[in-house]
Amino acid sequence: MHSESHHDPTCGPPVSLDASTWSAAVEMYRHRYSFIAVGPRTGEDWRFDVAAIMRREVADPRGWRGDDPEVGEPELLEDPAFPFRVPPVDEEGAAQWRRGLYEIPRRSVVRLLVMLATNEMNVTRQRGFVERRVGMERHAEVILSRFPGGSAFFTNTSHGGEDPDFYEKVTGCWPMSQYAWDFGLLAVSDEEVGLVWSFDAS
Secondary structure: OOEEEEOOOOOOOOEEEEHHHHHHHHHOOOOOOEEEEEEEOOOOOOHHHHHHHHOOOOOOOOOOOOEOOOOOOOHHHHOOOOOEOOOOOOHHHHHHHHHOOEEOOHHHHHHHHHHHOOHHHOHHHOOOHHHHHHHHHHHHHHHHHOOOOOOEEEEOOOOOOOOOOOOOOOOOOOOOEOOOOEEEEEEEOOOEEEEEEEEOOO
16 A cells, blocks of 8 residues: 655644545545545646646546545536636636635645635634644645645635635635635645635535
């Protein structure tokens, strides 16, 4: 079994990364309308890799679990990327799409991943968060550990500027889906591209 041990100084003690711990981390999103997938990075412009993931055209390079709430739904017959809005291919559209993404520091990623798993994507409204926090952060650290030092991380909100705290209520986003309200993490390493995205379909 493919297994790795990572120590990120921003995230406490070492975490074990393998198919089992990854699956447990993905399970954190089971009560949310969330999409979790990792695909291969095939070139310098990872926008095309993001589009391939959104269209369900690629599999996880390690064969590990993802989460796709749309599997089996009729919407995918008409639009394989539903509910995402796929990055445009033309340069002007691509530039506009990129302007809706904000790079965040590695130290902010764990809190973003936890926020994406909470009710209403709002930590301040999460019942029992004090008791659940340690476990949720541990799962988030597993997800983060898949993307080594030098990886880039993006989200679709300018909340908090260059040093965001996603345990504070986030009040605005640039939607990447057909819904008016969604938040997510786009992680890019030299070898992989990952999406952890949560939606509010109401």
